[in-house]
Structures are given as structure tokens and as C-alpha cells.
Amino acid sequence: MRNPLTTVARTLGTRPWLMRHADLIVRLDHRLHTLSGGRFGLVALAGLPSVRLTTTGRRSGLARTANLLCLPRGEELVLIGSNWGRRHDPAWTHNLRARPAATVRRGRRVLPARAREVDGAEYNRLWAELQEFWPGYEMERKAAERRLPIFVLTVPGGCLPQ
Template sequence: MSVLGALTRRVGHHHWFGAVARLFVPADRLVGRLTRGRVVALGLIPSLIITTTGRRSGKPRSNPLLYVPDGGAYVVIGSNWGRAHQPGWALNLLADPTAEVAVRGRRVAVRAEVATGAERERLWQLLVTEWPAYRTYVRRAGGREIRIFRLVPDGRAAPGGPAGRG
């Protein structure tokens, strides 16, 4: 892990970090799109771009997210930086679990599964190992259930093939 990556993980617990980081999400989306998903979160932490279908608009909605690999799947969490409400992308997945992720320059069609029970605990441990600040986000969210999603490749061809062509 780089020195900057380690520093990012240390300051991730601070309340101001979430506020500042949210300001960079539009730029992160742009960099992710321009690099076809090869660079997200400045390459400091393992990240992907998820594209869900808006539950009200029906339009594609893309968001950069930290992830951890789990076999051939990608694990993400709807922490919303510890805010009291769930992020829109998580609500979109609950309404329609089909999505697409761009990871390291590849586009992959996925189906979201909400983790529960022992599986959720196992995935939680993977997530907090990668980003310890998730523990802080749970406290900050005031007891709100923070959903963990396992994004499983579903074998559908992703539109346009490699990320960025579509």
C-alpha cells in the first residue's frame, strides 16, 4: 500500500473527510469514465464504477465505490459516508438488482445480492480490513442498517464490451 493510500485510510474516520470526499465524486466519475474504469479514487483504494438504473427516472446512474473482491464477485457497502440516509445507488439496486461495474478497464454485468446473517458478517470483515473507517460510518449513521451487496457477474454481455465503449 502506498503512503498516500495509508494516509487516506487513517483520515477516512474523520467527519470532515466524508464531506470533502463527497465533493470529489463528480470528478471521480469523470476520471473513471475517461480511463474506462482503470483509475477510480485516484488509484488509492480498490474502486469501481457501478451503473444502476434509477428507480424513479429509469436512467443509468453511475457512482464510484470502494470494493473488495470475493471470489469472482465484488463486495460494496451502502455506507454513504455515515450519513443518516441510504445512498441512491443502493436504493436503485434494491428496486432492480441488475447493474454494471467498470473495474480495471473491464465492464461486467452483475446482479446484486443483499448479504445477510453469517455471510454479511464474513463480508463485513473483508470490507473493514480494506477500509477501517466503515466502523466509524456505522456509528455516525445512528443505527441505520447499512446494506452490504455482493455483485455477482451474471454472464450477460455488458453493453459495448470494454469499459468506455458504449
């Protein structure tokens, strides 16, 4: 049976007022993830695929973690640096550009991943897929007034069932 919250989440994700509450949503998601011992967050509750991405800070060298919506594709995960429609790329995108090695966690499994940023025809193809997957990305792109970076993470052994 399909999760009814998925449709609700996708609909809410196209509402501009949601972006104004991004900080609260991120804090709640982080808290839920912590309290559940990594089993789920807000995105997972809505029946959407998510990943906990850990990168290495490009300046600090410290581990930096972000919970992100992701598009699983076999041994790949597609991530987009929408940053809730803000005018700058999220920190994790800069970290991956500097050091493409990362780890991904879905549920309780943690695996190494290698990232690459896409461009050209691959970017256009993935952008179309991502818009279908999460219609709010177009609204976020317009609000940000920038090209949203797209990364493909290769995860040996597949995209980790949640």
C-alpha cells in the same frame, strides 16, 4: 511494490472531517474518471480497488452510475452502502433492491453483474471483513446511525483486474 498512498487513504478514511468533504471528493473522483477515459479515479490512485457501478434507476428507468470502493472476492465484488456516514442509504442501493441486474466497470472493461443484499451470519462475516479492509466504515456507521447495507455482486469471469 505496495502503493504508499493506500496507507494514507486508509488513515484519512477514519477521520471525521473527511466525511464533511464527501461532495467535493465525489466530484473530483468523477472528474478524474472522466478525464482519464475511465482508467482511474481517486480511489484507484490510492491503490484501492474500485468499481464504476451502473444501475437502473428504480423510478426513472435511466442508467445511474457511481464510483465505489469495493472488496474483490473471486467472482464477487462486495459493496457497502455507507453513503459517507449520511443517515440514508445511497441511491444505488435502492436501485439494486428494485433491479439487481447491473454493470461494473474496472478500468476499461465493462461486465454484467447481479446483486444480492446480504443479511444474518453472512452480513456479520462480511461486515468484519469490510472493517478490516476499510477501517472508516465503523465511523461512517456510527455517524449514519443506521445499519449499512452490504451487497455482493456476482461478476461472471471474475472481479476484473484494474
